[in-house]
Amino acid sequence: MKEKYFPQEIEQKWQKRWADEKTFEVKEERGREKFYCLEMLAYTSGRAHIGHVSNYSIGDALSWFKRMRGFNVLHPFGWDAFGQPAETAAIKDGTDPEKFTRDAIATMKDQLLRMGISYDWSREVATCDPEYYKWNQWFFIRMWERGMLYRKLAPVNWCPKENISLSNEQASGGECWRCGTKVIQKELPQWFARITDYADQLLDGLDQLEGGWPERVISMQRNWIGRSRGARVDFKVEDLNESVTVFTTRIDTIFGSNAIILAPEHPLVSKILEDKPQRDEVLSFAEKLKQEQRSARVDELEKHGISTSGYAINPFNQERLPIWIANFVLIEYGTGAIMSVPSGDQRDFEFSRKYNVPFRQIKLTADGREIPAEEMEAADESWTTTVNTGQWSGLSSEEASRLMTEYAEAHGFGRSAITYKLRDWGISRQRYWGTPVPMIYCEGCGYRAVPDDQLPVVLPKGVNLKVGGGSPLDHVPEFVNTTCPCCGGPAKRDTDTMDTFVDSNWYYFRYCDPRNDEQPFDPEKVAYWMPVDQYIGGIEHAVMHLIYTRYWTKVMRDLGLVKFDEPVTRLLTQGMINKETYFCPEHEWLFPEQVTEGKTCTICGKEVITGRVEKMSKSRKNAVDPIEMINIHGGDALRMFVLFAGPPEKDKEWSDTGFEGASRYLQRVWRIAHKWQGRIAVVNSGSITQSDLQDHQRRLRRRVHQIVRSITENFEERLHLNTCISSLMELTNEIYAFDQAVEKNGDPSGEDVQVAREAFTALIPMLAPFAPHIAEELWESFGHSESLSRSQWPEFSAELAREEEIEVAIQVNGKLRSRIFASAGASDGELREAALADDKVKAAIEGRDVAKVIVIPRKLVNVVVK
RNA sequence: GCGAAAGUGGCGGAAUUGGCAGACGCGCCAGACUUAGGAUCUGGUACCGAAAGGUAUGGGGGUUCGAGUCCCCCCUUUCGCACCA
Numbered sequence: 020m021k022e023k024y025f026p027q028e029i030e031q032k033w034q035k036r037w038a039d040e041k042t043f044e045v046k047e048e049r050g051r052e053k054f055y056c057l058e059m060l061a062y063t064s065g066r067a068h069i070g071h072v073s074n075y076s077i078g079d080a081l082s083w084f085k086r087m088r089g090f091n092v093l094h095p096f097g098w099d100a101f102g103q104p105a106e107t108a109a110i111k112d113g114t115d116p117e118k119f120t121r122d123a124i125a126t127m128k129d130q131l132l133r134m135g136i137s138y139d140w141s142r143e144v145a146t147c148d149p150e151y152y153k154w155n156q157w158f159f160i161r162m163w164e165r166g167m168l169y170r171k172l173a174p175v176n177w178c179p180k181e182n183i184s185l186s187n188e189q190a191s192g193g194e195c196w197r198c199g200t201k202v203i204q205k206e207l208p209q210w211f212a213r214i215t216d217y218a219d220q221l222l223d224g225l226d227q228l229e230g231g232w233p234e235r236v237i238s239m240q241r242n243w244i245g246r247s248r249g250a251r252v253d254f255k256v257e258d259l260n261e262s263v264t265v266f267t268t269r270i271d272t273i274f275g276s277n278a279i280i281l282a283p284e285h286p287l288v289s290k291i292l293e294d295k296p297q298r299d300e301v302l303s304f305a306e307k308l309k310q311e312q313r314s315a316r317v318d319e320l321e322k323h324g325i326s327t328s329g330y331a332i333n334p335f336n337q338e339r340l341p342i343w344i345a346n347f348v349l350i351e352y353g354t355g356a357i358m359s360v361p362s363g364d365q366r367d368f369e370f371s372r373k374y375n376v377p378f379r380q381i382k383l384t385a386d387g388r389e390i391p392a393e394e395m396e397a398a399d400e401s402w403t404t405t406v407n408t409g410q411w412s413g414l415s416s417e418e419a420s421r422l423m424t425e426y427a428e429a430h431g432f433g434r435s436a437i438t439y440k441l442r443d444w445g446i447s448r449q450r451y452w453g454t455p456v457p458m459i460y461c462e463g464c465g466y467r468a469v470p471d472d473q474l475p476v477v478l479p480k481g482v483n484l485k486v487g488g489g490s491p492l493d494h495v496p497e498f499v500n501t502t503c504p505c506c507g508g509p510a511k512r513d514t515d516t517m518d519t520f521v522d523s524n525w526y527y528f529r530y531c532d533p534r535n536d537e538q539p540f541d542p543e544k545v546a547y548w549m550p551v552d553q554y555i556g557g558i559e560h561a562v563m564h565l566i567y568t569r570y571w572t573k574v575m576r577d578l579g580l581v582k583f584d585e586p587v588t589r590l591l592t593q594g595m596i597n598k599e600t601y602f603c604p605e606h607e608w609l610f611p612e613q614v615t616e617g618k619t620c621t622i623c624g625k626e627v628i629t630g631r632v633e634k635m636s637k638s639r640k641n642a643v644d645p646i647e648m649i650n651i652h653g654g655d656a657l658r659m660f661v662l663f664a665g666p667p668e669k670d671k672e673w674s675d676t677g678f679e680g681a682s683r684y685l686q687r688v689w690r691i692a693h694k695w696q697g698r699i700a701v702v703n704s705g706s707i708t709q710s711d712l713q714d715h716q717r718r719l720r721r722r723v724h725q726i727v728r729s730i731t732e733n734f735e736e737r738l739h740l741n742t743c744i745s746s747l748m749e750l751t752n753e754i755y756a757f758d759q760a761v762e763k764n765g766d767p768s769g770e771d772v773q774v775a776r777e778a779f780t781a782l783i784p785m786l787a788p789f790a791p792h793i794a795e796e797l798w799e800s801f802g803h804s805e806s807l808s809r810s811q812w813p814e815f816s817a818e819l820a821r822e823e824e825i826e827v828a829i830q831v832n833g834k835l836r837s838r839i840f841a842s843a844g845a846s847d848g849e850l851r852e853a854a855l856a857d858d859k860v861k862a863a864i865e866g867r868d869v870a871k872v873i874v875i876p877r878k879l880v881n882v883v884v885k
Numbered sequence: 886g887c888g889a890a891a892g893u894g895g896c897g898g899a900a901u902u903g904g905c906a907g908a909c910g911c912g913c914c915a916g917a918c919u920u921a922g923g924a925u926c927u928g929g930u931a932c933c934g935a936a937a938g939g940u941a942u943g944g945g946g947g948u949u950c951g952a953g954u955c956c957c958c959c960c961u962u963u964c965g966c967a968c969c970a
Contacts, residue, residue, distance in 0.1 A: 233890095234889070234890085235888090235889050235890065235964075235965075238888065238889060238965085239888090239889085239964095239965055239966075241888095242887095242888070242965080242966055242967095243965095243966080245966095245969065247969075247970085249970080265970075266969095266970065267970060268969095268970065269970080280970090312968095322968080345968095346968085347968040347970095348968080348970080349968080349969070349970095351969090352969045352970075353969070353970060354970095356970090357969095357970045358970080359970090360970090364970070365886085365968095366968055366970080367970085369968095438969080438970090439969095440966095440969060558964075558965085561965075562965085562966095663897090663898095663909085663910070664897065664898085664910095665897065665898065666898085669891090669898095670963085670964095671897080671898095672896090672897065674896085674897070674911070676896095676910095676911055676912070677896095677897070677910070677911055679911090679923095680910055680911055681910085683910095683924095684910085686924095686925095687925095690925085732901080733901090736901075737901070739899095739901095741897090741898070741899085741909085741910095742898090742899065742908085742909080744909080744910090745898090745899075745908065745909030745910070746908095746909080747909095748909055748910070749908080749909065752909090755926090759926090759927090826905085827905090828904080828905040829905095830904085830905085830950085830951075832950075832951085833904095833949095833950060833951045833952095834951095835905060838905075870950085871950070872950090873904090873950055873951080875904050875951095878904055878905080879904050879905065879951090881904080881950055881951060882950090883950045883951090
């Protein structure tokens with residue numbers, strides 16, 4: 020063992036050994052409990068950043084812990100390799116998207132290897148491999164067969180000059196990113212997945228995730244699915260043999276309704292206007308409203324509307340209600356039509372005031388008053404009782420709603436209904452770098468699936484992405500032209516590719532059986548490993564990915580592939596690591612070295628704005644490159660720092676000095692281990708009872724057991740790894756204090772060596788989850804030939820952890836007045852007597868009467884005086 | 886606007902169920918060792934006060950013997966959703 024700690028040297032050594040010995044590769048072992056620890060697959064952007072370090076350090080710590088606790092730990096990794104940036108790079112720089120992606124994978128994998136994360140690399144998956152996306156296509160076909168997929172027209176961003184569809188990002192600012200042409204909306208037929216069929220299951224399934232998933236993710240998903248219960252009510256349209264159906268959550272307010280408002284796209288609009296003189300005016304206004312709705316910030320829109328000149332009849336009281344269209348009613352939600360109730364809804368109130376549509380008050384305020392409609396200043400949403408509502412006057416909202424829904428049902432003009440915000444998932448993309456949709460269109464037979472034995476439909480290489488005019492695959496005749504699997508006649512392949520969320524839906528099922536070429540995975544293997552016990556990733560995936568993947572799991576269940584509903588038992592959303600920025604009014608963001616000590620800009624001398632902690636990014640010039648950090652102090656120190664900076668789920672701040680502190684700690688461990696390693700390796704151990712030990716020895720042993728307990732419990736429950744690390748530091752400090760005591764006595768005794776051995780035998784394994792390289796190296800130098808990953812997590816004994824003497828706080832009327840020492844077994848009565856006998860307590864009481872004495876065993880005594 | 890979370894020293898953060906607020910680290914101060922130290926080791930470090938003592942967990946109320954922790958109101962910050970009928 021070298022005297023000095025050289026992280027680069029030992030990290031390389033252990034990374035090589037782990038790879039050579041396949042240390043972290045696992046297989047199913049019947050009868051051995053599994054633990055599946057998963058970090059979100061990495062998008063192949065080009066380089067790993069500090070967020071990756073944080074994500075993988077958390078997962079790796081837990082994997083190491085579980086492994087040493089005897090679990091069969093599956094800890095795999097893979098690449099989210101399809102997607103837009105590779106394609107964008109191809110168009111800009113003429114690179115091949117595949118080469119771009121493969122290069123990125125090579126670079127990033129190299130970076131991750133240098134962090135020494137304990138992945139089973141034999142299970143690595145890249146979603147752009149035909150062996151992987153073949154099964155996306157297989158799933159697509161199975162779902163198509165079962166009616167879970169369908170085609171419909173849906174709008175896309177469209178560049179009318181190049182005739183290509185654009186992503187939101189490529190169309191940002193309303194201009195095509197390639198040519199600057201104004202982007203329009205164009206309707207294209209596209210593939211949709213009927214996720215709304217699963218809305219209730221997705222919602223109800225959240226209940227079982229309670230406790231394992233962060234509350235805020237669950238509530239975001241609830242929101243996203245957005246189930247609301249209410250009623251649909253049909254209003255007859257005057258002079259037309261039609262009715263308009265509205266959805267309302269508040270049928271009890273229908274007597275207060277003063278208008279029907281339609282979304283501008285509502286099909287009824289043109290029917291009402293047929294032959295009417297104002298037809299052109301209203302339709303062109305509708306067009307304007309539509310454009311307003313499409314503009315990015317709908318929330319800031321002023322309410323606009325126009326009357327269609329039509330009328331509808333309120334089925335409850337036969338009142339004539341004018342039919343309007345307005346920009347705040349959305350065609351996608353509910354029925355695309357609402358009844359306006361100004362006294363109960365703020366939007367309806369604003370709308371009615373603006374256009375002077377009269378309305379009626381239909382409820383009492385919370386304190387029982389009726390405010391006339393003309394005097395209202397805002398809609399009142401906290402109210403008690405209905406008034407002016409016919410036979411239902413005087414009822415509570417709930418009761419009126421129930422009875423009125425029944426009434427509507429009985430009279431055939433309404434029914435209770437549930438509406439969701441969740442919409443079907445459009446999975447078509449008119450792009451190149453993705454999974455080809457495995458469908459063939461034949462003039463005679465319509466859409467037909469590619470037969471299974473012809474999968475995968477391989478994405479053609481060498482496609483020219485710079486030409487416009489439709490999707491990239493449209494320009495590859497050898498891809499497009501095929502024969503119909505049904506009639507054998509000429510047919511064309513679908514040229515859409517799939518949304519990359521399809522890839523990430525089930526990749527972690529594939530890890531369970533990554534090389535299977537018969538099926539997406541062997542259900543037996545998945546039954547062993549799944550569900551994921553701990554999933555770790557960014558909060559940005561709280562809704563999209565984490566809903567789609569739950570949906571996909573339920574689909575796989577319905578295909579008979581898996582037997583469970585929810586794929587992830589525990590979810591941890593890790594916080595970001597941010598860093599201070601330096602902003603010069605003249606030169607914008609500066610690198611730290613461009614700022615003088617007096618906080619001025621080295622270029623122009625102006626004062627620099629400091630102290631703002633922001634997300635790391637290239638443009639803000641505050642990004643920290645993990646590899647540069649590893650080159651300075653090593654991967655162990657880097658991991659140690661990101662975990663120590665704060666609890667995993669919280670945002671943290673990068674600090675150079677904090678990083679140095681982490682490195683300094685590891686050096687400190689190394690030094691003390693080096694000092695004791697020679698002594699411990701030669702002496703044979705024997706068990707020595709506590710009573711035979713001297714104070715410093717007993718204390719160290721006690722602290723070892725206390726700290727093992729606290730770290731173990733923390734790993735099992737809260738996963739607050741920052742406090743685990745502080746406990747390790749405390750243990751290290753204890754060993755230093757012990758060492759000092761030994762120094763004082765001269766040469767270490769046999770007992771000293773034994774107790775030190777116990778301490779290091781606990782410290783080193785507990786260090787492994789955070790700094791595995793140094794832990795392995797120390798473990799080896801202490802005479803162990805096998806990797807730490809195969810050894811046991813230290814056990815603790817409650818008996819040995821117990822304090823002999825305890826310090827008890829004494830309060831008088833809740834204020835701390837004194838402290839006493841007592842034996843650990845002191846009774847309440849003894850503590851009470853000791854407290855009352857204490858001089859400081861006597862002084863504080865000053866002869867007043869003791870009303871009562873509260874004793875919290877082993878902790879505190881509170882003397883209450885009058 | 887709605888929903889959620891958070892607010893603790895100079896800084897990052899501890900305090901698991903109401904029971905000694907500030908663990909651990911950074912920074913700072915002092916000492917030792919050193920040719921030297923941005924190394925290492927040791928000690929100190931919430932605030933006010935000379936001390937006794939007092940004051941402190943965003944602000945204000947409350948419950949309790951006792952509140953960072955529970956309840957109510959307010960302020961601030963972050964995140965998510967957003968004309969969702």
